Amino acid sequence: MNILDKIIQRKKEEVSFSKSNTSVSALKESEFFGRENFSLKESLKKRSGIIAEFKRQSPSKGIINDTVSPLEVVSAYEKLGASGISVLTDRDFFGGSSEDILNVRNSVNTPILRKDFMIDEYQFYEAKSIGADVILLIAACLSPQQVSEFTELSHELGLEVLLEIHTEEELKHIHKNIDLVGINNRNLKDFKVDLQHSVTLKNQLPKEILSVAESGIYNEEDFRYLKNEGFDGFLMGEYFMKHEDPGKKLAEFISNTGI
Numbered sequence: 440m441n442i443l444d445k446i447i448q449r450k451k452e453e454v455s456f457s458k459s460n461t462s463v464s465a466l467k468e469s470e471f472f473g474r475e476n477f478s479l480k481e482s483l484k485k486r487s488g489i490i491a492e493f494k495r496q497s498p499s500k501g502i503i504n505d506t507v508s509p510l511e512v513v514s515a516y517e518k519l520g521a522s523g524i525s526v527l528t529d530r531d532f533f534g535g536s537s538e539d540i541l542n543v544r545n546s547v548n549t550p551i552l553r554k555d556f557m558i559d560e561y562q563f564y565e566a567k568s569i570g571a572d573v574i575l576l577i578a579a580c581l582s583p584q585q586v587s588e589f590t591e592l593s594h595e596l597g598l599e600v601l602l603e604i605h606t607e608e609e610l611k612h613i614h615k616n617i618d619l620v621g622i623n624n625r626n627l628k629d630f631k632v633d634l635q636h637s638v639t640l641k642n643q644l645p646k647e648i649l650s651v652a653e654s655g656i657y658n659e660e661d662f663r664y665l666k667n668e669g670f671d672g673f674l675m676g677e678y679f680m681k682h683e684d685p686g687k688k689l690a691e692f693i694s695n696t697g698i
């Protein structure tokens with residue numbers, strides 16, 4: 440079983456447990472349910488294009504940084520130029536939680552991506568109830584039909600959709616209502632990073648769609664290469680988080696790359 444299969448197996452148990460504890464009606468009572476979202480599509484065009492991630496640990500790297508708080512990091516990301524903020528809410532594999540978004544939502548006006556493994560309608564209501572603006576759909580664990588249905592539900596709830604693909608086959612998951620397409624530079628089966636593969640895939644995307652290069656951007660050269668190839672957004676976690684002050688690292692990166 441590969442890591443994605445393991446994550447999804449565990450996620451099914453987690454969602455089933457959450458459903459038995461908190462109903463969708465209860466989620467709808469959240470103060471965040473009626474709020475209008477901050478648009479990542481709009482924000483990517485205006486600021487650096489970087490979606491800076493709060494990430495404590497990962498299956499590929501183990502512990503990255505477990506000493507900083509979501510509030511200090513996310514506030515610094517906003518202040519220092521991020522177009523969007525990604526927060527990993529998966530507990531078992533990434534050490535995150537819904538509270539990581541709940542605790543920062545009222546302190547920032549930057550779009551927040553709830554980075555998790557979405558497999559059940561319930562999680563979309565949950566994402567809205569914690570104050571997320573954007574959700575991630577991973578083509579590798581969903582059918583094209585599920586992508587279409589989950590996108591419709593997301594839009595009903597006022598959430599934008601970032602669809603993540605990694606293979607040519609997964610181009611079939613893209614349809615006209617998707618807000619953004621992310622191309623994962625990292626193969627989730629063996630964790631190999633291949634930027635060239637992502638560029639090849641990007642060149643096959645519909646021209647009008649906004650594209651995000653995801654994962655494995657480890658230096659300024661990687662970033663410049665992807666930017667020159669026309670990506671609109673750049674999802675970066677480890678590069679900032681492995682620094683004791685992730686916000687400072689983002690500011691240096693923006694300054695050095697001149698974006």
Ligand SMILES: O=C(O)c1ccccc1NCC(=O)[C@H](O)[C@H](O)COP(=O)(O)O
Pocket residue numbers: 442443492494497498499500554627653654655656674675676677678
């Ligand atoms: O990061 C992992 O090891 C990982 C493994 C399995 C599934 C997903 C994984 N990462 C989630 C992400 O989307 C990344 O955190 C994000 O793209 C940022 O990547 P990076 O800049 O390489 O930290």
